Amino acid sequence: METCIDKALVVGGGFSGMAAAIELRKRGIAVDLVEIDPHWRNYGAGISIGGPTLRALRTLGVLERFVAEGHACDGIDIFAPDGRLIAQMPTPRIAGDEVPGSGAIMRPVLARILADATRASGATVRLGCSVASLRQDEAGVDVVFTDGQAGRYDLLVGADGLYSAMRRMLLPDAPAPRYSGQGVWRAVLPRPPQVVRTMLWNGPGLKVGLNPVSQDEMYLFINEHREHSDYVAPETFLARLKALLAPFPDPLLREAGAQLDERSLVVFRPLEGLLVPQPWYRGRAVLIGDTVHATTPHLASGACIGIEDAIVLAESLETARDAGAALAAFQQRRWERCRMVVENSWRLGEIEIRRGDLDEHARIMQASFAALLEPV
Numbered sequence: 001m002e003t004c005i006d007k008a009l010v011v012g013g014g015f016s017g018m019a020a021a022i023e024l025r026k027r028g029i030a031v032d033l034v035e036i037d038p039h040w041r042n043y044g045a046g047i048s049i050g051g052p053t054l055r056a057l058r059t060l061g062v063l064e065r066f067v068a069e070g071h072a073c074d075g076i077d078i079f080a081p082d083g084r085l086i087a088q089m090p091t092p093r094i095a096g097d098e099v100p101g102s103g104a105i106m107r108p109v110l111a112r113i114l115a116d117a118t119r120a121s122g123a124t125v126r127l128g129c130s131v132a133s134l135r136q137d138e139a140g141v142d143v144v145f146t147d148g149q150a151g152r153y154d155l156l157v158g159a160d161g162l163y164s165a166m167r168r169m170l171l172p173d174a175p176a177p178r179y180s181g182q183g184v185w186r187a188v189l190p191r192p193p194q195v196v197r198t199m200l201w202n203g204p205g206l207k208v209g210l211n212p213v214s215q216d217e218m219y220l221f222i223n224e225h226r227e228h229s230d231y232v233a234p235e236t237f238l239a240r241l242k243a244l245l246a247p248f249p250d251p252l253l254r255e256a257g258a259q260l261d262e263r264s265l266v267v268f269r270p271l272e273g274l275l276v277p278q279p280w281y282r283g284r285a286v287l288i289g290d291t292v293h294a295t296t297p298h299l300a301s302g303a304c305i306g307i308e309d310a311i312v313l314a315e316s317l318e319t320a321r322d323a324g325a326a327l328a329a330f331q332q333r334r335w336e337r338c339r340m341v342v343e344n345s346w347r348l349g350e351i352e353i354r355r356g357d358l359d360e361h362a363r364i365m366q367a368s369f370a371a372l373l374e375p376v
């Protein structure tokens with residue numbers, strides 16, 4: 001496959017960076033990927049995966065492994081705190097007739113699937129390494145790495161996440177991440193047989209969810225309104241999470257609360273958002289994923305839009321006459337979709353915090369999911 005570049009550097013081995021390496025390699029581009037973590041770890045509990053993410057995983061060539069090692073299902077059930085079913089949202093099968101329209105997986109499992117595909121693509125992966133400095137001219141980017149090595153590339157793809165060093169180097173005037181007023185609690189629990197798809201409960205100032213991540217496990221998440229992003233001591237996590245579940249009389253959530261213990265991998269994270277104004281590139285360096293559009297998880301689509309960035313970037317390089325035209329085309333195709341996800345997710349969080357209009361909440365969810373079903 002012909003493209004307008006031969007050699008690329010990907011900085012950051014998260015979902016977006018790995019997807020970029022895989023998609024660029026498919027076009028015959030030589031790829032070096034540098035990841036700062038020497039152990040290439042991925043933390044956290046489960047991650048919810050919608051139909052558009054499944055479609056993107058199919059493009060990457062890892063959908064079969066997702067279905068085998070994660071959990072795919074149809075539809076989302078929404079409950080009152082006492083367990084009464086109040087709404088059901090369909091999740092159309094856009095990744096193929098045989099693939100359910102939604103699902104979830106443990107984050108480290110998805111990271112391992114993508115890391116295997118990255119290595120199998122022929123990309124060179126260097127762990128414990130980052131970019132110390134870079135300099136661009138019209139024809140390429142010269143990079144000095146933190147291990148003292150140097151290289152010249154036709155394109156640099158910055159995918160080093162929310163606190164990106166690449167963003168600081170390339171777009172020093174970009175806004176900083178903003179605290180949303182919510183934190184999210186997550187835990188992993190044995191899956192009772194009745195939990196077969198995503199289940200959501202809207203309670204007083206809290207949203208609770210259960211989502212199967214495999215044959216035997218599910219993850220629990222709770223969005224909590226917390227005015228300030230203050231430190232929460234990890235030794236208090238378990239007791240706090242149990243207390244948050246206590247006002248929900250639904251027997252399923254009672255049972256989940258009773259099962260929480262030291263093995264439940266409880267994590268807490270303040271939710272932040274970021275939407276960097278266009279353009280997301282300078283010369284021959286482009287930023288993708290959370291580096292430029294980190295969303296709060298209300299539409300469960302942050303990983304989706306980061307992986308889609310990688311797919312669209314590779315497609316743009318295939319069809320454009322040169323790198324500049326490719327990056328302009330990439331930007332044009334990505335802006336509106338990513339803006340929509342970040343801004344609508346933020347608005348959903350605001351409604352949850354203010355205990356606002358639940359009809360508006362439902363309308364935004366439906367409109368956003370419908371927009372995400374559109375071709376990328």
Ligand SMILES: Cc1cc2nc3c(=O)[nH]c(=O)nc-3n(C[C@H](O)[C@H](O)[C@H](O)COP(=O)(O)OP(=O)(O)OC[C@H]3O[C@@H](n4cnc5c(N)ncnc54)[C@H](O)[C@@H]3O)c2cc1C
Nearest residue numbers: 012014015016036048130160161289290297300301302303
């Ligand atoms: C609490 C929470 C829940 C979420 N739930 C969902 C969900 O259910 N569904 C969903 O689709 N999305 C969800 N998201 C969003 C999703 O997790 C992110 O959008 C996605 O992981 C972003 O991937 P990324 O590769 O762009 O960035 P990251 O995952 O941040 O990856 C960046 C990588 O770069 C590396 N790195 C950092 N600095 C450097 C450097 N200087 N040099 C080299 N490497 C570096 C890091 O170690 C990391 O491996 C959630 C987010 C949060 C915070």
